[in-house]
Amino acid sequence: EVQLLESGGGLVQPGGSLRLSCAASGFTFSSYAMSWVRQAPGKGLEWVSAISGSGGSTYYADSVKGRFTISRDNSKNTLYLQMNSLRAEDTAVYYCAKDRGSGSCSICYYFDYWGQGTLVTVSS
Amino acid sequence: EIVLTQSPATLSLSPGERATLSCRASQSVSSYLAWYQQKPGQAPRLLIYDASNRATGIPARFSGSGSGTDFTLTISSLEPEDFAVYYCQQRSNWPPLGSTFGPGTKVDIK
Numbered sequence: 001e002v003q004l005l006e007s008g009g010g011l012v013q014p015g016g017s018l019r020l021s022c023a024a025s026g027f028t029f030s031s032y033a034m035s036w037v038r039q040a041p042g043k044g045l046e047w048v049s050a051i052s053g054s055g056g057s058t059y060y061a062d063s064v065k066g067r068f069t070i071s072r073d074n075s076k077n078t079l080y081l082q083m084n085s086l087r088a089e090d091t092a093v094y095y096c097a098k099d100r101g102s103g104s105c106s107i108c109y110y111f112d113y114w115g116q117g118t119l120v121t122v123s124s
Numbered sequence: 125e126i127v128l129t130q131s132p133a134t135l136s137l138s139p140g141e142r143a144t145l146s147c148r149a150s151q152s153v154s155s156y157l158a159w160y161q162q163k164p165g166q167a168p169r170l171l172i173y174d175a176s177n178r179a180t181g182i183p184a185r186f187s188g189s190g191s192g193t194d195f196t197l198t199i200s201s202l203e204p205e206d207f208a209v210y211y212c213q214q215r216s217n218w219p220p221l222g223s224t225f226g227p228g229t230k231v232d233i234k
Contacts, residue, residue, distance in 0.1 A: 035223075037168075045160075045168065045211055045225040059222050062125070095167055100179075109215035109223040110158050112179060114167035 002026040002113045004096050009118030016086050022079040022096030030074040033099035033107040036081050038092035050107050086122045093117040126150055128226035136234040143199040145229045147212035152192045158213045159197045207233050
């Protein structure tokens with residue numbers, strides 16, 4: 001059974017930093033791209049960042065480029081999101097999501113499994 | 125950036141009725157479009173990918189169609205568990221630069 005378990009959320013002041021983790025199990029972690037998707041309270045979904053299975057390719061939404069860094073440790077089956085220079089508008093539930101994968105795309109951006117989410121609140 | 129527009133914002137229907145949800149892209153996304161269902165307090169669930177392919181375990185009452193800029197999610201006969209918010213999502217093909225979601229359509233009980 002595929003499981004994704006996020007951790008690391010919490011309350012942080014504007015300008016602060018936070019690192020989210022996502023522990024994966026139930027599939028061959030290194031074979032799949034992974035993404036972070038966030039959802040502000042009462043709002044819709046926003047893709048944040050993606051990383052290839054090897055970790056060699058990373059992509060970011062313009063809203064977080066230069067502030068957030070995605071990474072993974074395939075030996076620990078864990079995905080990370082380092083968030084710096086946090087702003088009030090970064091307040092959201094952050095989900096890690098497994099890429100469905102396909103032979104035709106290195107990162108397909110179709111998310112077939114999601115974690116339960118971790119809440120990040122940026123406020124003074 | 126490709127912008128997705130979903131209509132209507134809210135769809136009020138009764139169980140057993142047919143639901144037709146629309147998603148329009150600001151420029152062609154070919155068939156690189158997915159649909160997700162989200163219930164309150166839960167993570168989204170992938171329903172449809174590549175515009176018309178049902179994801180694993182998704183009931184046949186869910187179907188997707190369209191290509192280019194206009195897409196439709198159809199629920200042939202609403203079950204009580206289908207009342208939720210539905211999001212469309214597009215992805216860039218190559219290079220795989222990213223993805224965007226539509227604002228969502230809420231399907232509620234009439």
